[in-house]
Amino acid sequence: MAPKPITSPVPDTCYPTLAVSMLAIGLLFTAYFFVYEATSSRRNRSLAKELTTGAVASFFLGFGSLFLLLASGVYV
């Protein structure tokens, strides 16, 4: 079996686009999270909703910032 070259799982030309879009989605979720924290009163706040919003926001922010690092040449 001839050696097979290994490439990145995501083509590196996509990094800037991915970084911008995922960071945008992540920031929207973050904004929603903080608006919810600030407006809902202590009694009718639901922990599950807070945690899911936070998890979704951190997923998008995490991958977005990874692609931002890769796009700017910091290969982690």
Add this chain to the structure above:
Amino acid sequence: MGFWWRFNLLVFTIAILSTPVLSDLILSKVDRRIDLTSQIVRITSTLKVENAGSGLVSEVLLAFPELQAKNLVYLMATTNEGKGKTKSSGVSLPVEVANPKGMPPALTVYSVSLPKALGEGDTMSLDVLAVFTHTLKPFPEKITQADIQLVLFQDSAYYLSPYAVKFQSLSIKLPDARIESYTKIENTKIHGSEIKYGPYENLPPFSYSPLVVHFEINQPFAVAQELVREIEVSHWGNVQVTEHCNIVHEGAKSEGEFSRLEYQARPHIRGSSAIRHFVAKLPPRAHSIYYRDEIGNISTSHLWADSKKTELLIEPRYPMFGGWRTAFIIGYSLPLQDFLFESEGKRFLNISFASPINDLVIDNLVVKVVLPEGSRDLSVSTPFPVKQRQESKISHLDVVGRPVIVLEKADVVPEHNQYFQIHYSFNKLSMLREPFMLISGFFFLFVACIVYVHVDLSISKSSASYLAKLQWDEVRATIQQVESIINQCLATHEKIEASLRDLSRIGDVQACKTTRKTADGLLKEHSKELKPLLAFLQSSPAAANILPKVEELVAKERELQERWMAKHSIIVDCYEKKLGGREIENRVAPQQQKVVALRQEVEDLLEYIDEI
């Protein structure tokens, strides 16, 4: 097993005893070419080996005087198998240091193992390439800026060998410049920049005739005392190479003062021995190239790139004269798919060993290969022996550190610029470590916010302001509930409106009535839910300010409800009596106006309460 071992031992002993000291072989023809055009001395010898004895011979000895041997950095013997048309390109043969008995102690001997033993009368042709560094001695040792650089080279005019040599010749290639002097013995000729010695015939073993050439050379004598190459592999699509060079000009030392003016005016006369620039041949598709030192970026560099190579020309901050030194860093990125491969479930990196800078002698080369975190079972295969060790390095987004393989080799010349491989195994899921680090970082931030919002941080739990705040929180929660109930009521009203619209379109009175019934039920439930909330608000002193507005809201909503119901009854009634459209409109008109006005008021109140 035991038998074979004993048998092999026997054969081995016989072989040793029956090797009659070196005299069976003779060299029927030796052709030597010495290349002195750069600081690296390359001696290529073509030997025609003939077995004149009766026994089988499987190794050929090469002898070097000790003075030369300590500068010998690369020795390769190749043989051209086959003859005529089937002549294949060289097959390199194993070479190792040998210390046979009966050799003069001032000689270092290497033995070349032949691919197949030579029988009686057999001949074989052998190409030997020997590379030496630090062999050209500057003479005079110190020169001024305007002087040219002269060096001395010493060797033997006869091929120094433990075997008798029948026929030999030597040619020395010098740079196209002045030749100060050279040793003249019989059969010495000079053609331009090439000196020829020989042919000499039938010389006994260990013939030696000293030979000295004194000539001008203005090639750079760039020697890197230490060069550290760091190769960092990222599976996200990049191989980053960083080379820390510490270079000194090891030609004739510069003395006297340096005049930049003279150098600038006539650089080839007043500075012919200086190093002006280095050329580095980088692999194709190299990108993100930088050239800097401790101060910062060095702007004097030029780059040419095509599909086969990337050529980088870098000028140091100053021309380098003898004894001067400089330190700089060059770095570049390479695409991953050109250097990293997968075969049989393991990954391997295939990259060149030495520095890409042309004609550079490296006294001590350190190659560090940084593999991604999570790489296991590392193994190295190099074409020549190197010292190796392992360490780890903490870099971006690492937890335990990345495995680093450190390869060290002294005395490296461009001939060592061969590919080496590092094999390792890697689980693809380990690539998700870095994003997971980032995600968990952000998630902790959110969790911290949630905790901050949920935890009661007040110190005094009995102070008036704290209690007021608690009450106010409760009032706010209640008001929010009231608001949501009112919103549900408004939604029910919409349903009634929709059913009326359907009635005017289709004329189905029965469906309209059932809608009315469900709406009545819903509204009743809502008003039941509202009662305890209102009672709480009335009892709470904190809600005193907002209570009138809330009560007004509830009252208006109830009125709106009644109007809707009235409107609904009138319209249904009219339909049952089969009155005309105009008649219906006349009857409904006063209710309709009220409905619109009340709805507006309810919405305004909701907004007002929301803002509190």
